[in-house]
Amino acid sequence: MNRLLPLLVGAIGVLLLATLMLVILPAWQMRTAQPPEQLPPYTGQQLLGRQQYVANGCVYCHSQQPRSTGQTLFDSASGWGRASTPGDYFYDAPHLLGTMRTGPDLLNIGARMKSRDWHLTHLYQPRSIFDWSIMPSYPYLFEEKDQASPGDVVVRLPAQFQPSGGRVVVARKEVLDLVEYLLSLDRTYPASPEELQKRDRGYDQRPETALAGHAG
């Protein structure tokens, strides 16, 4: 190749094709999605909590996209919920689908763990609940005090994790927001057939092959 302009134009042309296929067309299809009726928009406090989730990088260990039973039974056996569809993320920006499962999937953590106290204890010191956990503790989202003031939310801790000298651990606003967001994570309502058409069905058995399997 001896000419500069065709090289540069060709290079950009190829990338435009890729942009059409991977960005524009999926957007065109997925943006027709309506929010599922049972999915409420986030409240102000939940959105603040979501920002905490983002700022502390929870997404790097926790996915928010349970897999279909056609791909694995582990997700539903663990109570992580049904396979998600684009509509489930209607109010999500930035998206938090995640790519790692160093920790469990959290798309339905609010339906699975409904106790605010449990979440506060777990965020302050995960190993006070699960001795095997490798999740970071987040002491900087809490405050140690001699005495709780009125309105303070005191974190309930086993004796060995209590601060010394009768001091107490209270939750800062950041972690209260974060827990409010975690409690809101609940996509256990059924997905509509149209919605299910819009997710990756590459692992789902086709009805006819399933039947053939039975017959054989």
Add this chain to the structure above:
Amino acid sequence: MTPILGVLLATSFIASLVALGILVWAVANKLIFVGKAEASTIFMEGEIGHPDDSASFGQENETATHRFDVLRAGIDRAGKGPVLVLVTAGILWLLIGSTFGVIASLKLHWPDWLADMAQITFGRARTLHLNIVAYGWLSVTGIGVALWLLPRIFHTPLRRPNMAYLGAFLWTLGVLGGSIAIASGWTDGIEWLEFPWQFDIVLALGGFFLAWPAIETAARRKTPHIYVSGWYFLAGMMWFPFLFLVSNIPGLHMGAQQATVNWWFAHNVLGLWLTPMGVGMAYYIIPKIIGKPVYSYNVSLLGFWSLALFYSQVGIHHLMGGPIPTWAVTLSVVHSVMMFVPVIAVAINQHVTVATNMWAFKQSMALRFVWIGALMYTLSSFQGSIEAIRSVNSITHFTHYTVGHAHLGAYGFVSLVLFGTLYYMMPHVLGRRWPYPRLVQVHFWLVVVGFSIYFIALTVAGVLQGMDLMNPGSRFSEITRSMIPYLEGRSIGGTLMTLGHFVFAAHFAVLLLKKESGAKPADVFAPVEAS
């Protein structure tokens, strides 16, 4: 809608194949000349047949100083300042970035270590590591090398070096600002795109001022042919800004759809930015050190265009089994497998050239880094193609296996090629040799042993983790416990690699600051009219 999508999909794939067919036909019918003569344009008269690596050859023979030739010294001289600034900044980013990597790795098995420092909680240390090594070390150093290498293959000095200084300053400022933002919890929150868009603008401006001198130099080249490294570098300098701008526009992308943009971008940072850099460097350094043109130059044309066509559409394989339309996932799976084409094309050229000249591999440390890096490109690409097959991806997705794979590409391939390129390049830029050749070996063995431990630990861990995550009978507590020894292994490997980086950086600092005795760089600016 489905028929339209189907037609478009089929058209895109057929168009790619037809385009490649035309390309092969054109080369076969000599409509495009890419042969031995073009492959040899990187050599000057009398250079073919003479190996060139001042760190390894001609140690005993002091007359070998003729390698710092007047002609190329004249070409190098105009860009010397910006190149040195970029490479120095890149190496500093390497030290900072790999330190954050070690911190993040340790935190995965010491979860309470430094837990009260919000700035380096795992989620932030890991993110700082990724952004600093990708946009600091790999990108900044890569651009530095490109600004040295392009004028050489174009036989003309770098144009607008002052603009390149400005670009280097802005880009580095963007990375610095973005990193401080991440540490303080201010992030766009999307993997590979965490820098807040306010800093992205600074970085993008820097990129503009760095690409301009490169393209102007290309437009005023003194040689009719653009050598293959030039295709990769110049195309990369078009691709990266395009990707970076489209995916960073705030408020344009939402929900699950944003995930497709996310992975279109993230995989293309590897495929259309870091890979072209690494492949382009290897295409120059391997034949230069050996002193012979690459094995089959016309295959390189096929390699380049098929890389562009196939690599640009693989990103959605990161969302397999997710809330994304089936066709988009399938498209990316197909293109991922098609990546065998460009990878084999590059492999034929680079590996055969080295394999038929193993004497050079044994003697030249620079070539050792570059060729092992090039081999890792082949391996990581093959691995990636296989990983994109649905049944394999079911196991490897969501696991440490993917992290191992990413490092095989970004570290085993691009970083090793960069190390080798710097070992070859710096003596030419400064006109003096690396002072302690032994340290090059120490660096080599630390990173090779460290990376082997790192990669094997994560690969084994990922397979075990992935199989457990598929088995409804397994428990999460057991999976987590079983990962600990491998995560510790990763920390050991990562620490060795980082030690190697400090050895390298110290050696670089001595080379940079040492007062020269002996071989003098050519001091005259020769107006260059090379053939």
